[in-house]
Amino acid sequence: MGISVQLQDENGVPIETLHDPTMILSRLLDCQDFSSTRCLGFIDPYGDTTFNRAQVDVLLSELAAIRDDTDAMTRAHLDDITGLAIKAQAEPHLYLKFIGD
Numbered sequence: 001m002g003i004s005v006q007l008q009d010e011n012g013v014p015i016e017t018l019h020d021p022t023m024i025l026s027r028l029l030d031c032q033d034f035s036s037t038r039c040l041g042f043i044d045p046y047g048d049t050t051f052n053r054a055q056v057d058v059l060l061s062e063l064a065a066i067r068d069d070t071d072a073m074t075r076a077h078l079d080d081i082t083g084l085a086i087k088a089q090a091e092p093h094l095y096l097k098f099i100g101d
Contacts (some may be wrong), residue, residue: 003045003100004028005091007084010093024077026101028070031066049098056088056096 002020009015018025027047034041039059043049051059060082067078088096 001101002028003043003098004022005081005084005095006099007087008050008095008097010095012095012097014088015094016084018080020077022072022073025081025098028066028074034062040066044100046100048100050099051085051088051096053089053092053094056085058091059096060085080093 002023003025005018005025006014007016023041028038029043029045034043037050039055051057051082063078063082064084067075070078085096088094
């Protein structure tokens with residue numbers, strides 16, 4: 001099982017979930033060095049990582065920066081994550097949570 005991404009409300013209740021059964025995000029995080037990034041480098045493939053609205057803004061720019069250097073399947077998955085991130089940005093008290101194995 002890969003890293004799922006959830007849009008959650010302030011109580012941690014899932015609003016929308018994106019599953020990754022083919023481990024696209026896990027493989028991407030494993031094969032590239034994101035240690036110099038402000039958000040991507042902190043996604044824990046084995047634990048949970050939550051971003052608030054302000055952090056999501058940085059995450060979106062990091063996702064956009066890596067998108068074009070990936071294959072079609074990875075780009076599609078990054079686009080789905082971007083969609084959830086945009087929703088998390090839309091109003092306060094929404095969070096984007098990455099749920100590792």
